[in-house]
Amino acid sequence: MVVLDIETEDGQREALRRMLTIRAFDTKAADLFSDGELPGFVHLYVGEEAVGVGACSALESDDYITSTHRGHGHCIAKGLDPDLMMAELFGKANGYCNGKGGSMHIADVDAGMLGANGIVGAGPPLATGAALTSHLKGEDTVALAFFGDGAVAQGQVHEAINLAATWDLPAVFLVENNQYGEATPVEKQHNVQNLSETAEAYNIPGFTVDGMDITAVYEAVKEARKRAADGEGPTFIEAETYRYHGHFEGDQQPYRTEEDVAIWKDRDAIESFKRRLVDAGTITGAEFDEMKAEIDQQIEDAVGKAKDAAYPDPSEAYEDMFNAAVPEISDFSSGMRADGGEDR
Amino acid sequence: MSTETSSGTGPDRTKEMTIREAIRLALREELERDDDVFVMGEDVGAFGGVYEVTGDLVEQFGEERVRDTPISEAGFMGAAVGAAATGTRPVVEIMFSDFIGVCSEQIINQMAKNRYMFGGKTEMPVTVRTTEGGGSGAASQHSGTIHTWFAHFPGVMAVAPATPASAKGLLKSAIRSDDPVIVFENKQIYEQKGEVPLDDDFTIPIGTASVEREGEDVTVVATQRMVGESLELAEELAGQTSVEVIDLRSLYPMDTDTLVESVKKTGRLVIADESPLSYGTHAEVATRVMENAFYSLDAPIQRVGVADVHIPFSPALEEEVLPHGSDVEAAINRIV
Numbered sequence: 045m046v047v048l049d050i051e052t053e054d055g056q057r058e059a060l061r062r063m064l065t066i067r068a069f070d071t072k073a074a075d076l077f078s079d080g081e082l083p084g085f086v087h088l089y090v091g092e093e094a095v096g097v098g099a100c101s102a103l104e105s106d107d108y109i110t111s112t113h114r115g116h117g118h119c120i121a122k123g124l125d126p127d128l129m130m131a132e133l134f135g136k137a138n139g140y141c142n143g144k145g146g147s148m149h150i151a152d153v154d155a156g157m158l159g160a161n162g163i164v165g166a167g168p169p170l171a172t173g174a175a176l177t178s179h180l181k182g183e184d185t186v187a188l189a190f191f192g193d194g195a196v197a198q199g200q201v202h203e204a205i206n207l208a209a210t211w212d213l214p215a216v217f218l219v220e221n222n223q224y225g226e227a228t229p230v231e232k233q234h235n236v237q238n239l240s241e242t243a244e245a246y247n248i249p250g251f252t253v254d255g256m257d258i259t260a261v262y263e264a265v266k267e268a269r270k271r272a273a274d275g276e277g278p279t280f281i282e283a284e285t286y287r288y289h290g291h292f293e294g295d296q297q298p299y300r301t302e303e304d305v306a307i308w309k310d311r312d313a314i315e316s317f318k319r320r321l322v323d324a325g326t327i328t329g330a331e332f333d334e335m336k337a338e339i340d341q342q343i344e345d346a347v348g349k350a351k352d353a354a355y356p357d358p359s360e361a362y363e364d365m366f367n368a369a370v371p372e373i374s375d376f377s378s379g380m381r382a383d384g385g386e387d388r
Numbered sequence: 389m390s391t392e393t394s395s396g397t398g399p400d401r402t403k404e405m406t407i408r409e410a411i412r413l414a415l416r417e418e419l420e421r422d423d424d425v426f427v428m429g430e431d432v433g434a435f436g437g438v439y440e441v442t443g444d445l446v447e448q449f450g451e452e453r454v455r456d457t458p459i460s461e462a463g464f465m466g467a468a469v470g471a472a473a474t475g476t477r478p479v480v481e482i483m484f485s486d487f488i489g490v491c492s493e494q495i496i497n498q499m500a501k502n503r504y505m506f507g508g509k510t511e512m513p514v515t516v517r518t519t520e521g522g523g524s525g526a527a528s529q530h531s532g533t534i535h536t537w538f539a540h541f542p543g544v545m546a547v548a549p550a551t552p553a554s555a556k557g558l559l560k561s562a563i564r565s566d567d568p569v570i571v572f573e574n575k576q577i578y579e580q581k582g583e584v585p586l587d588d589d590f591t592i593p594i595g596t597a598s599v600e601r602e603g604e605d606v607t608v609v610a611t612q613r614m615v616g617e618s619l620e621l622a623e624e625l626a627g628q629t630s631v632e633v634i635d636l637r638s639l640y641p642m643d644t645d646t647l648v649e650s651v652k653k654t655g656r657l658v659i660a661d662e663s664p665l666s667y668g669t670h671a672e673v674a675t676r677v678m679e680n681a682f683y684s685l686d687a688p689i690q691r692v693g694v695a696d697v698h699i700p701f702s703p704a705l706e707e708e709v710l711p712h713g714s715d716v717e718a719a720i721n722r723i724v
Contacts, residue, residue, distance in 0.1 A: 108474060142507030149505040158473055159506065163497050169463055170498065173470020180426060180452060180476055187470070200493065203463025210458065364508030365543055367566040370595065370641040
């Protein structure tokens with residue numbers, strides 16, 4: 045895997061590649077959903093790419109992240125394979141979760157991705173737990189929780205931060221303030237100007253950074269990671285960003301205007317990062333176009349492979365509940381229910 | 389059960405101790421055996437646990453591994469899930485099972501579902517210990533018997549010890565399991581004594597019931613406190629009615645075979661469990677017996693539990709609602 049180190053030119057190109065991959069992946073997911081090709085719900089990360097990629101570029105490869113219902117971007121930023129993600133979106137056997145999780149539950153624990161999560165606010169306690177493992181085992185790993193502005197109103201988020209702060213655990217709490225908790229604007233959900241003010245309650249550092257600027261996110265997380273790894277406890281970072289799509293695909297978005305969206309699109313994170321890299325000579329316009337075309341093709345290929353892949357065998361529905369076999373499930377799946385009990 | 393005493397030798401050596409001591413012994417042995425095991429909960433450290441179960445463990449293992457938490461069940465339950473997914477084996481104490489209401493999100497939507505949702509690509513070796521049961525005058529928010537919720541909910545194993553030996557053996561199996569297990573400890577029987585195997589590797593497999601007393605006329609399938617009271621009753625009735633008493637021990641998975649085999653022999657079944665009667669543990673036992681031993685039944689199945697009310701405060705009211713051996717006796721008299 046290419047190392048994502050934004051302080052090198054290779055790393056900057058890799059960061060740009062991952063941002064473009066997220067956008068291509070989720071733009072394609074939107075098309076597939078509107079064409080009725082994807083089951084379930086999808087929540088897309090388009091517009092927020094600088095947060096996921098900026099944060100993951102400040103992490104070490106064996107660090108842990110927890111994610112949200114809007115998790116595709118975090119997966120790609122952490123280095124997960126778009127082919128296996130797309131297969132999961134289609135519910136195919138070769139997807140990350142063998143088709144059992146779908147868009148909202150993509151996970152790769154071995155890669156440090158502890159799961160997208162359908163419950164708003166459930167990720168931070170898991171990150172506190174991963175940080176507790178690191179602390180107890182004397183490891184160098186750090187756990188970063190991505191969560192949304194909406195989750196800041198959830199009690200368990202505050203409990204997770206309080207635990208990590210009280211125990212000086214190596215955790216980073218990163219709020220992606222995309223301005224809306226589902227369909228309700230952030231100012232109607234919270235009584236603070238900046239969500240990072242939350243940090244004061246836990247006596248930990250809190251910062252609000254421009255989430256449309258990958259470098260700003262990277263630098264904040266880099267510093268937070270260092271504090272965490274040095275045993276100085278967690279940091280609370282708010283990244284101000286924007287989702288270009290609705291809360292879910294199909295959301296009619298009566299809560300905002302096209303003008304509102306346009307203001308943020310003018311500050312597009314990919315466009316501004318690309319401009320900076322071109323100005324610095326890190327990448328040429330032609331190389332950028334080539335990279336984008338290559339990624340678009342990669343995502344097209346991922347869709348093709350996902351469509352061609354096999355669905356899980358129906359019997360797989362009865363696998364993976366437990367490590368140990370339980371007769372309640374194995375008897376059912378082996379047809380005992382259909383045949384009745386032994387006396388029938 | 390072995391009746392050897394602590395003066396015996398070898399792997400079969402046993403010692404008489406209380407359920408509380410047996411649980412503490414299991415925790416101590418597993419903390420010694422595996423550095424990845426740690427205990428976490430409210431006042432489990434220097435205070436020793438509200439029911440003095442963790443006792444002096446903090447002195448041997450330190451504050452890192454016998455970890456006091458804030459009063460923050462959702463936070464530390466979630467932290468246990470995250471810790472288990474990343475390589476440790478947390479043993480969480482939820483002081484009263486009623487408090488599980490505060491942290492059920494992390495149990496229901498994370499601990500119970502992650503392995504399945506991730507296609508089996510994570511383990512979830514979390515053990516949750518919690519207390520159940522009325523009889524302390526503690527009123528409705530500190531007296532509930534809620535184990536049916538989690539025996540019902542897919543993705544969680546649920547066990548409920550009734551004797552010191554099963555308290556040790558089930559807890560050790562729970563801690564060694566790579567699956568989430570909730571251990572429901574009835575708080576009224578912590579002082580109950582019995583012989584406990586001292587072997588470090590003594591475990592009781594989750595999913596096994598135990599025939600505690602053999603009989604011919606009626607089967608009583610009981611849990612927790614009701615096991616001891618049913619055994620006392622069986623002794624009193626000996627000579628007139630031969631009562632077989634089974635300790636269910638494992639609520640999920642359930643040892644259907646042992647229950648069915650017994651009812652095929654006796655033809656009669658009483659189910660005694662302190663949880664509310666509707667949609668409950670009783671119903672699950674009854675259904676399994678009906679599905680597998682219907683033609684062996686000579687009489688309607690009887691349920692002994694709590695009517696669908698909460699546990700009230702006043703001793704007069706609490707005593708009214710809690711099931712006892714006398715209720716089991718009345719149930720037996722209805723069908724034998």
